[in-house]
Amino acid sequence: MKTIKQLSVFIENRTGRINEVTRILEVGGINMSAFSLAETPDFGILRMIVSDVEAAHRALKEAHFGVNVTDVLLVTCANEPGTMHRILEVLAREQVFIEYMYAFSEGEVANVIIRPTDVARAAEILQSHQPC
Numbered sequence: 001m002k003t004i005k006q007l008s009v010f011i012e013n014r015t016g017r018i019n020e021v022t023r024i025l026e027v028g029g030i031n032m033s034a035f036s037l038a039e040t041p042d043f044g045i046l047r048m049i050v051s052d053v054e055a056a057h058r059a060l061k062e063a064h065f066g067v068n069v070t071d072v073l074l075v076t077c078a079n080e081p082g083t084m085h086r087i088l089e090v091l092a093r094e095q096v097f098i099e100y101m102y103a104f105s106e107g108e109v110a111n112v113i114i115r116p117t118d119v120a121r122a123a124e125i126l127q128s129h130q131p132c
Contacts, residue, residue: 002123003073003119003120004049005071006070006113007046007048007049007069008047008068008069009021009046009066009067010044010066010067011043013040018044020063024056024063025056025059030059033050034048034049034111038100047102072113073119076112077112078108079108087114087126089131090131091125096118097117098116098117099115101114
């Protein structure tokens with residue numbers, strides 16, 4: 001488990017807008033290792049874990065995108081039944097509120113991105129309880 005940086009990009013709901021983001025990243029040689037897209041009727045929020053946060057942030061700002069950098073937790077565990085429940089159970093027991101989360105897995109490894117309201121406290125709790 002570790003704290004990492006995540007980009008949140010605000011995107012108007014119109015055709016091709018996500019393509020502009022991925023083009024900017026491609027031109028900058030920046031890789032996306034994870035992403036999540038949430039939408040409302042007027043805009044979407046593209047949350048991304050990228051290979052070079054500073055360069056991506058700078059390039060997207062220069063292209064007039066609204067973009068924020070936030071700390072999130074990356075929890076890497078075994079990709080098996082019950083692992084996610086153990087993580088959530090520890091956080092709930094300690095009254096940690098989760099704003100959002102997303103996950104991806106490959107083979108025997110699962111990676112969970114968690115955005116709690118208090119990143120440092122959640123990290124400390126997960127470190128001490130070792131749920132996975």
